[in-house]
Amino acid sequence: MDKAAALARRLAAGEALTDGELLTLLEQRTVESAEILRAAAVETARKTFGNRVYLRGLIEFTNYCKNDCYYCGIRRSNRKAERYRLSPEVILACCDAGYDLGFRTFVLQGGEDGWWTDDKLCNLLTAIKKTHPDCAVTLSIGERSRESYAALKQAGADRYLLRHETANDAHYAHLHPPELRLEHRIRCLYDLKELGYQVGAGMMVGSPGQTLSNLVEDLRFLQELQPHMVGMGPFLRHRDTPFANEPDGSADLTLYLLSMVRLLLPKVLLPATTALGTALEGGRERGILHGANVVMPNLSPADVRSKYLLYHDKLATGAESANGLNQLRTNLQAIGYEAVVARGDAPTL
């Protein structure tokens, strides 16, 4: 048995590995170590979630962004991005349509858009919760003040996704302009947690400058934060960014890390992301078969979907859209899973 397979067995058995051992597990990844992690991760997910997969309806409601992250297609310096902002009425209509399709969680994701003040967001949250009191609302709108997070929570937000992107300071500075600080992002995550949100962190896999030991730091950060959700997908280049010529992240390494995260954080809500679905044929199903338990089909109106391009060739049709929901259900059934109509809150940790 190879060294990584031996380490994989120990991780699968619930043993704590040292940083050095986690690094070796990543560095010496083999087909055998991957299969050991995969099988154990699926088993672990089954213990908490059975064969249920939670659906989240993703509404990409604005692609205006004041930030200039080097990897992201909707960065403010990208003059070629066609900017749009959905009106509250359109967002509510997306939620209504999603509700009829069986969604009980709406994820409102957008760039850091100054137009969306706390007041406007609070009104929107109040309206969604009034029509759909049985639904959870997740926000994914970047860094804001603690006061803002508190107001949004008060208005009805239940969950918040804010990927940490990388837990290494120097790597963070390689991915972001100087005004964005890892320290601040981490502060936001702890604020959100303290305010009672179910919180999601996460990182891109294979982002420019990332080393495998950076990924070990990410795993340790996640273990320390104990988020309710972990969002993780491969880095995929966008031609109108400074990283246009960087190689895409590996889908296989992403799957391997999904399994590791499932084993390290057994009850975490773990989506098979759009980026994984884009990078790999059947990527979302593959993600489920590596320990993920959430998928987030796109509920955004068709005419704006192609404008929310964080990276290239993003899945925008078929099983990715709510229209393709039946296809997604069928695909999940084919691998032994069932897409459920439920809020799908994080199990108590």
Ligand code: 5AD
């Ligand atoms: N490739 C993959 N993921 C990306 N994201 C942003 N740009 C890219 C890209 N080029 C991810 C970031 C962000 C999330 C909304 O999308 O991790 O937090």
